[in-house]
Each structure stands twice: as structure tokens, then as C-alpha cells.
Amino acid sequence: xxxxxxxxxxxxxxxxxxxxxxxxxxxxxxxxxxxxxxxxxxxxxxxxxxxxxxxxxxxxxxxxxxxxxxxxxxxxxxxxxxxxxxxxxxxxxxxxxxxxxxxxxxxxxxxxxxxxxxxxxxxxxxxxxxxxxxxxxxxxxxxxxxxxxxxxxxxxxxxxxxxxxxxxxxxxxxxxxxxxxxxxxxxxxxxxxxxxxxxxxxxxxxxxxxxxxxxxxxxxxx
Amino acid sequence: xxxxxxxxxxxxxxxxxxxxxxxxxxxxxxxxxxxxxxxxxxxxxxxxxxxxxxxxxxxxxxxxxxxxxxxxxxxxxxxxxxxxxxxxxxxxxxxxxxxxxxxxxxxxxxxxxxxxxxxxxxxxxxxxxxxxxxxxxxxxxxxxxxx
Numbered sequence: 283x284x285x286x287x288x289x290x291x292x293x294x295x296x297x298x299x300x301x302x303x304x305x306x307x308x309x310x311x312x313x314x315x316x317x318x319x320x321x322x323x324x325x326x327x328x329x330x331x332x333x334x335x336x337x338x339x340x341x342x343x344x345x346x347x348x349x350x351x352x353x354x355x356x357x358x359x360x361x362x363x364x365x366x367x368x369x370x371x372x373x374x375x376x377x378x379x380x381x382x383x384x385x386x387x388x389x390x391x392x393x394x395x396x397x398x399x400x401x402x403x404x405x406x407x408x409x410x411x412x413x414x415x416x417x418x419x420x421x422x423x424x425x426x427x428x429x430x431x432x433x434x435x436x437x438x439x440x441x442x443x444x445x446x447x448x449x450x451x452x453x454x455x456x457x458x459x460x461x462x463x464x465x466x467x468x469x470x471x472x473x474x475x476x477x478x479x480x481x482x483x484x485x486x487x488x489x490x491x492x493x494x495x496x497x498x499x500x501x502x503x504x
Numbered sequence: 505x506x507x508x509x510x511x512x513x514x515x516x517x518x519x520x521x522x523x524x525x526x527x528x529x530x531x532x533x534x535x536x537x538x539x540x541x542x543x544x545x546x547x548x549x550x551x552x553x554x555x556x557x558x559x560x561x562x563x564x565x566x567x568x569x570x571x572x573x574x575x576x577x578x579x580x581x582x583x584x585x586x587x588x589x590x591x592x593x594x595x596x597x598x599x600x601x602x603x604x605x606x607x608x609x610x611x612x613x614x615x616x617x618x619x620x621x622x623x624x625x626x627x628x629x630x631x632x633x634x635x636x637x638x639x640x641x642x643x644x645x646x647x648x649x650x651x
């Protein structure tokens with residue numbers, strides 16, 4: 283087996299000979315190395331300072347507390363703030379997470395370390411009354427979302443028609459919109475409607491973060 | 505090396521075989537490092553710095569007897585200033601509803617006015633038309649696709 287260093291000197295790894303692959307791999311290595319060294323430095327310093335003052339039993343208590351402070355959540359369980367809302371035709375969920383967050387939901391499947399915010403809009407399963415277009419537009423404009431208890435709805439495996447996400451930190455995405463790695467800040471608004479949907483979907487978000495949405499399966503002919 | 509090439513080949517094969525299965529509209533901003541691919545768009549990208557992207561995908565129909573893509577009438581208005589202030593308005597109609605809407609051009613104008621709060625401009629109130637300063641981006645799209 284070759285030593286690791288020989289791979290670093292391999293010709294295909296040279297950015298001069300192969301710009302795209304070389305740059306891509308090198309940048310990724312630099313980033314991972316940098317993050318890894320920061321984590322190591324912090325953990326070494328934390329270890330040294332804690333060991334100077336505490337016994338092993340005290341450390342066993344302190345470590346879980348640090349873990350709690352950094353936070354961890356899986357979907358709607360753990361250190362996350364999840365709220366549910368509804369209007370006449372749709373449901374909305376807002377979620378804020380600090381620390382580690384794993385999502386297994388189809389729309390935003392992935393692992394995030396940092397701060398994440400999610401707003402998702404789901405259509406209601408039941409078919410609402412057919413309205414003419416102008417009435418439906420009025421309904422959406424005046425129909426604000428009202429907060430409800432999580433026990434009142436079961437979104438189950440429903441897929442959102444739209445979602446807005448803001449992530450800060452390190453993200454590993456594995457969802458249909460994105461598969462890959464991100465580090466930094468990202469914001470995204472996505473509409474994703476199934477091909478068999480026949481109707482109208484309206485969504486708007488203003489500068490204060492107020493979201494309005496409406497789903498109408500079919501419109502009344504005018 | 506061989507394993508790496510095999511993996512890359514497999515990923516390329518997976519991506520090239522993918523087609524849009526849903527109607528998709530994405531507006532996203534990235535600041536930092538991103539190495540990503542998408543099964544929906546069958547594209548890969550590497551970003552180091554700042555990037556903003558907006559794209560829409562209309563799925564093809566398997567049965568191409570009547571048309572090759574799904575029927576769609578949509579109006580989208582995105583106003584973005586920096587990373588935090590993103591305002592958006594979307595009206596998306598599909599299927600028979602979209603076909604009925606595009607038959608009446610006046611209806612589209614009414615819808616546009618309505619979702620923009622009675623205004624002719626996509627810009628939010630308090631920002632006059634043409635006041636697109638540095639760092640601001642306005643994107644207005646009207647898609648009419650009758651299948």
C-alpha cells in the first residue's frame with residue numbers, strides 16, 4: 283500500500299495538469315483539513331482546561347452538557363423548534379434548529395451542523411370547494427395562517443409543494459434538489475409540484491417573513 | 505484510482521439518466537463553498553464564493569400523443585436584496601386549469617396585478633420601478649406553456 287503522501291504527489295492531483303479535478307479535490311482537502319484542525323485545537327484546549335480543574339466524574343457530567351448545548355435534532359425530535367399552521371387550503375410548518383440536525387424527509391434530506399430554518403407548505407388532502415379565480419385570489423390574500431397544535435395534523439409522508447430554507451454552517455445534502463456538500467451560508471426557495479397536479483398553487487413571502495399560500499385543485503369556470 | 509473513476513462514472517450514469525419528475529422552480533443563493541449535484545436537474549456544480557441561481561423545470565410527458573410537456577401557466581416574481589431579504593410571489597397553474605387561464609390574456613394580467621398587491625411592478629412597495637441598486641435583484645417571469 284502506498285503512503286498517503288504519494289497520493290498527494292500523484293500527477294492527476296496536480297492543479298496545473300488537470301485544473302478542474304485538481305482544484306476541486308485540493309480545495310475540498312484544504313477545507314476539510316482546516317475544519318479538522320480547528321476542531322482538534324478547540325477540543326485539545328477544552329480538554330486541557332477542563333482536566334486542570336475537574337475529576338473524571340465531573341468531566342462525565344460536563345461532556346453531555348456540552349453536547350446538549352451544541353444541540354442535536356432528527357426531523358421533529360430533539361433540540362428543534364417546530365410550529366404548525368393552517369389556512370383554508372394548506373398547512374405550513376416552520377422549524378428552527380441549532381447545532382446538529384438530521385432530516386430524513388424527502389424534500390430536505392441531509393445533515394446540517396450550524397443553524398437552520400425551514401418553512402414548508404403542504405396542500406390539504408381534502409378537496410376544497412371550487413371557487414372562481416378572483417375569489418380564490420382574494421381568499422389567499424386574506425387567509426393568514428393560524429397556528430395549530432401538532433396533534434391536530436398528521437403530515438405523514440406528504441411532500442410539500444414549496445419550502446424555504448436558510449442554512450448557516452456545514453451541510454451535507456441528499457435530497458432531489460441537491461446532493462453534495464456546502465459550507466457557509468445558503469438560502470433557497472423551492473416549488474415542487476407533482477406532474478399530475480391539476481389546479482392552482484399560490485405562494486408569497488414578504489420582507490417580514492410572512493408567508494401566504496393557497497391550493498385549489500380546480501377552478502370554477504367563469 | 506480505478507475505484508474513484510468507477511464511482512465517478514456511476515454517478516455520471518445516474519445523473520445522465522435522470523429526468524425531471526416534478527414541476528420545479530428554484531431560487532437559491534450560496535455564499536461559501538459548495539460541491540453539489542442534482543438528480544432533478546442532472547447537473548453538477550462547484551462554487552467557491554457567492555452564487556445566485558434561478559431555474560425552472562417542466563417535466564416531459566411519457567405519453568407524447570397530445571403534447572411533449574405538461575401544461576403550465578405561471579407568474580413568478582422574486583425580489584432579493586442580500587441573503588436575508590428575499591421576497592417572492594408565485595402563481596402556478598397546471599393541467600386543464602392552465603389551459604383555461606391562457607385562453608384569456610386579460611386573466612393573466614389580473615392575476616399578475618393581484619399577486620403583486622395591485623401593483624404593475626414586481627418590486628415591493630417603497631421601491632420605485634427602476635430602483636434596483638447594487639446587490640438587489642429582481643426577477644420576473646411569466647411562463648405560458650400550453651400542452
